[in-house]
Amino acid sequence: MNTIRVRNLRKKYSNTEALKGVSFEVDKGEIVGFLGPNGAGKTTTMKILSCFMAASSGEATVAGHDCFTHPLLVQQKLGYLPENNPLYPDMKVYEYLRYMAELHNVPSRHIKDRIKKVAEDCGFAEKIDHVIHNLSKGYRQRIGLGATLVHDPEILILDEPTVGLDPNQIVEIRGLIKKLGREKTVILCSHVLTEVEMTCNRIVIIDQGIIAASGTAAELRHTFDAHVKLKVVIRGEQAKALGILTAIPGVKNTDTYSVREKGAYGFVITVARNRDPRPEISRIVIENGLQLLEIHRELASLESIFNQVTTAS
């Protein structure tokens, strides 16, 4: 059974249609990266899943409960970190966590232990007595994350949790999310590809309010392998090699690049969808009296898939 199920979700703000029929599923235990450029509709989708606002139409279920009709049941199972991590600046860290614990119905006798646990897990135990606005951004981010965990939710929704952090902190927070993902179902919104690729087992790409692609990083590469490139290094006459390569079936396009070795030339070959011309290349190059020094197959980077998918329209 899907932990999160979204069916044909639409959301119209006063003048823009932010979601135009979004559907996707998240299974129990998955860490799903929700990826898209600015304004794609990521935050809008998460606000609907967290029952902060209602969709204009469509269906969203979290942990078996409908977001529209049973918001309290959904929210009880959900840890939600809103975009920009809003916190009450005047509160002390433990006051804020206690506040969140009480609002999430953690029994009084467990609150202390829970606060202690999340403070240790998220690495802000030493700041527990500080006033929030005196803390650095990195600590505030950890506190925001800690607050979403205080009632030990089954499901986590994190909207850009690493924005504005320095590289070391980013690595730490990603590690933390990965660790959390062992026990929980996680949706991680981001427009940073590497982040999603490193932390998530599956990626959903949204663009202009519709789902543009979804799958594991490997599946996405496979689907979009129109972008597979071969790098070939040949010793011999450049013009002749170029002619031969371009004529091989399955080769869409050939470019040259320079290599260090004397008398050798590099070629970048764009391969047609679902073709693998490598055996053909090695045979024909040698038959023509040229020396084949290297063939390297470059998988489409997620970067290029992302660009391809989100700039199509």
Added chain:
Amino acid sequence: MKFRHINTIMQKELQGYFNSPLAYIFMAVFLVFTSWAFFRGVFLAGQAAMRGYFALLPWVFLLLIPAITMRQFSEERKMGTMEVLLTAPVTPWEAVLGKFFASFSFLLMNLIFSLIIPAILFIIGWPDWGTIAAGYLGALFLGAAYLAIGLFISSLADSQIISFILSAVFIFALFIIGDDAVLRAVPLSLVPIFKFLGLGVHFSSILRGVLDSRDVVYYALLVFLFLHLTVANIHNRRWR
């Protein structure tokens, strides 16, 4: 509706008042101003009564209560913490009541401090306890009504200043519509309605020392109406 949620929100709000200088400024202004109003009456008229003091209260409240309520929801919206509050398993009624009771407790605290004045009266003369009790009761009702209106307006406006000004203007309007000067200007058929709606009419009626159930019902309805409007406004974004 969970009492624990209301209590949690109320405690947090109250603590929030005292984390900012506003609460202390409020208390100081309230006490200085009301004592001045009172002792002026004592020295000028030579009477140990609190009538002048209570007559002044609606105007003091008019400036001070919007200052309490202006940040209640405006600030949460502006800072984005509204999202934190409303994505917790908390109903809008719990959030609204938590905030309302917090501001009401704060008002109650101020009124309790101001009990120094009747205490002094007790020393310098024999006060009229009936009037004083009625006056304090009226002040609580009136304050609750102002607070509910202010809370509603803070749920509409993102800016604290706008929230303050709108609340003060709206409360002022509602206060004076039952006033004779206004009544003379409206069609005769509307006079009873204006008279019933006017905040001031009911307050002076309580001050007279007669506790009429109509006044109590009026204030209870007014408070309920505005709390309900606040809830509806918060709920609004959850509707399709």
